[in-house]
Amino acid sequence: MKMIHSLFLINCSGDIFLEKHWKSVVSQSVCDYFFEAQEKAVDVENVPPVISTPHHYLISIYRDKIFFVSVIQTEVPPLFVIEFLHRVADTFQDYFGECSETAIKDNVVIVYELLEEMLDNGFPLATESNILKELIKPPTILRSVVNSITGSSNVGDTLPTGQLSNIPWRRAGVKYTNNEAYFDVIEEIDAIIDKSGSTVFAEIQGVIDSCIKLSGMPDLSLSFMNPRLLDDVSFHPCIRFKRWESERVLSFIPPDGNFRLISYRVSSQNLVAIPVYVKHLISFKENSSSGRFDVTIGPKQNMGKTVEGVVMTVHMPKAVLNMNLTATQGSYTFDPVTKVLTWDVGKITPQKLPNLKGIVNLQSGAPKPEENPSLNIQFKIQQLAISGLKVNRLDMYGEKYKPFKGVKYITKAGKFQVRT
């Protein structure tokens, strides 16, 4: 079970810009198998996550234009590795504000200290950001100035208090002057709409992201108006499962700062409201090297709220040369290399529906494209959880002060696709 032997970070142009070995050194040449697979896959997103080589297995994830490639030597649970790699990327994001090649290179010492702290002999050690931050302080401009003057370091020299308690996610001695607890209920609609406008598949992926800045050891209970909606839920480890089972109340001692409290799925069995509709006509004429394109987006089942931030992206067929379109609202771009059409619509006003219409020019002599492109729609609706989920109340025990509480709802399009 020697989990992760080595880790290579590779950028999109195929340079290995960081390597870390937890046991013996594995030669960089092992990555050749990865490059081979990458070449075969053409598109970076299509590189298979598990690759076997004569002596090793390569398990990789693709995040923020970086491949995290781990080298494995024996039978391991691949999900374990993939989850861990995502956790590493999350930690970089958390520490440096972005998980990019430059950020990693600029902070290479911290990156190393983090990797060393996160994994020991292949066993994950400390992966909670609260604990890591006590062991290794995140870089700030002020601190690096102070450090260089005073010669002090950004490595904590005491054992993190949370590390071994029954609540490893929270550090002790948290103090705030303003005590606040915010919850964002964010729901994403994944849907496939067919040509005729009827829903082939739709479900809601929801999360409650929290930002908790409370002093001491607060014990919170969050209850819902309609908890029955939540029948498929994944919890942050802090939540007491028994309370949820018996009373449908989320009871927990929260980690300090930002974290994801729960994620949930409202399945396709329940009826999912679709807040927009799309009228479309995309056709290519036989032997004329041109086609028509006409798309209108309108609101539907939006519970009286405004649909905003609407963006449509379309991967046009390869034979498309360029597009001559007019948008009644917003602006559009067409990238002739990647063949991606992007239409930034903005807000939908029901009085005047946004429309994009015009001519598609094909390469002369190319056969009429067989496939019609799918339309990918993004949108946002503020102050609405489309599933109808509503927070009832938040209570705090264990501390005397009165916290400021806030709940925000937002609905977004997830993988929302309209077939044409």
Added chain:
Amino acid sequence: MTVGKDVSALFPDVVNCMQTDNLELKKLVYLYLMNYAKSQPDMAIMAVNTFVKDCEDPNPLIRALAVRTMGCIRVDKITEYLCEPLRKCLKDEDPYVRKTAAVCVAKLHDINAQLVEDQGFLDTLKDLISDSNPMVVANAVAALSEIAESHPSSNLLDLNPQSINKLLTALNECTEWGQIFILDCLANYMPKDDREAQSICERVTPRLSHANSAVVLSAVKVLMKFMEMLSKDLDYYGTLLKKLAPPLVTLLSAEPELQYVALRNINLIVQKRPEILKHEMKVFFVKYNDPIYVKLEKLDIMIRLASQANIAQVLAELKEYATEVDVDFVRKAVRAIGRCAIKVEQSAERCVSTLLDLIQTKVNYVVQEAIVVIKDIFRKYPNKYESVIATLCENLDSLDEPEARAAMIWIVGEYAERIDNADELLESFLEGFHDESTQVQLQLLTAIVKLFLKKPTETQELVQQVLSLATQDSDNPDLRDRGYIYWRLLSTDPVAAKEVVLAEKPLISEETDLIEPTLLDELICYIGTLASVYHKPPSAFVEGSRGVVHKSLPPRTGSSESAESPEAAPSAGQAAEQPAVIPAQGDLLGDLLNLDLGPPVSGPPLAASSVQMGAVDLLGGGLDSLMGDESEGLRSDVGGSPAVWLPAMKAKGLEISGTFSRQVDSISMDLVLTNKALQVMSDFAIQFNRNSFGLAPAAPLQVHAPLAPNQSVEISLPLNTVGSVMKMDPLNNLQVAVKNNIDVFYFSTLYPLHILFVEDGKMERQMFLATWKDIPNENEAQFQIKDCSLNADAVSSKLQGSNIFTIAKRNVEGQDMLYQSLKLTNGIWVLAELRIQPSNPSFTLSLKCRAPEVSQYVYQAYDAILKN
């Protein structure tokens, strides 16, 4: 260092920085040491003192860091100094240090296993399973699992209901990674009855709601495995099934890499228990921007879930996919439509019309795939859809892939009587006969012969042309042979030819790509691992398969069986362990031993190899009769019946089977050499590799005359035990090389240990008593010999024939106790106590020996002798 540059030259300077109080600098120095200590072991020794000092630092963080780093330095000299600090850290008052030390034991074991055992660290590690801190428990479990992997036979993780209870308690409180270790460990446990299985399941189900997908999948593994023990009428069984669906579906909303692994596992789960996800078809619908590896997996699962209830939806989706951009995906979608037709009979008609629509698109690869699947549909529903043949024939010219061409040719040949211009169509293919791939050539040959048998008058010329092309102008033996067979059939008996070639074909089965049930059961035990991604058992791909133990699902214990389940559980455990002996010797031997020959005899070494009776057929009746008369009659001794050691296919036609026997003071290896090749064999010679007891041929292998094809010869090769000695695993493994004029061949075999029992193995009574007391109790091993109906005297005389001597017999409370001794050729004494109860067919055998590793093999010998 971080970008692959070698900076080992700075070693002395870096070591000087080690004694700093600055923790950040210390960490970096440690990091450097881990990387370069191996290349400069002498310099690394300088660091030892600081390490030992740091291990006693008042700050637990530094103590843990030091012990952690030392474990990563793979230099022997340093490891010696590691033991004392490690022992202290394992008992440290701070749990953070203890949990780090637990992992360190695993590291040390990897460097020097013997040292870890000698120092007793394994026992300390086992004690840590009962630690008060859940994190320590989790790490101890992880370390033990890792060590156990390289020691499959050791009983390190000896789980019992008490320790399981501790693990389940720790499960609720430790970190997500610890939960994975504990769940994977639980999955190896065999509950004693369905009630225990249910109670474990109940305590594991909350893990299904964990945010970490690896925890979820490990929990699914435990549940899928233990569910096997629950009765299907139980309410709880239904509840559990319902609880499994949502977490599996949720995994599909995660990142694409996670989705991929989840889908590969779901593929196994829907094959084992389709009822779990039968209502969740829609979540497997493909989004156009899913990565290709996710798309293909989703498609696979959609077909597995397709049923009469949802087929309309599925077909509409598949049709949609068939117009996508990605060629691989489109092809698979078209194939999927065909598979739906075969799987759901009611939908066949709709599928065929969908396929016809797709053929109308004239997209080349779509047409070709469609034709391939339509061929299969014809084979499933004959005489139903032949009306579409005309449409297919229109596309003949556009086919350029061998599989599609072969499929089309098959269709034309099969339905030649309904296609007016079948001869013209086939003739057009014949023009470029030599440029076609073998698949197409074979198909064309068959199709034309079919055509000839159906329309003999006008196609005589064509058939002659194809036969001469196949037999005279081709280099491919398959094609040539098939050509000759047809030719002879047609020329000797056309009626018979018709019966053979135009015989009614069996309908093809529904799903051809299902995983074979026993493999599926094994893979279910490996949910969440690499094995589940590759759909192969780990032994098939993990390097150094020595560490691999085959896993099997627990047997279902219904309420009626619960009375005998305590009996059943250990024996099932045994069955699961035993095959480990075989794969341990590498693939070659594993294959050899599974080819057990003849009727179900329990030859001593082979009894352990979980004999597959199916394999007998492979060798045909010929061998049976060849060996049959010899196997029982000749040998009064218990050598077991001869087994094929080297099959002909592995040795260019030379087949070797044989057995071992012992007759007064001499051991012999009785071989049967059979020549199954077409040429004469001569110049035989034999050699043994070094082995545990120094077995070696006492005389050269003498085959007097060259061995003609299809001839066999029996040879008795005398052996002695003065050869060079090397401990083998298993102990009674013998590797043999046989040479002849063609080549040198290698095989290995297991010999029964009783050929090594010498004639002067009778110990003095007093001596026996003293020795028995003298040998420590740890060396005592106990075994059960089952189903033996002999009485004490018969047992005694039977064993005496094999040089196991009874020294005393006692009757205690109605049981007969036999005290016996035997001596091996290398002078090792084995003392035995055999307890026989008159009414009980199971004997209890206690063995004491100064070299306890032989006990197991002595037991096998006992078992074999008594059952012969």
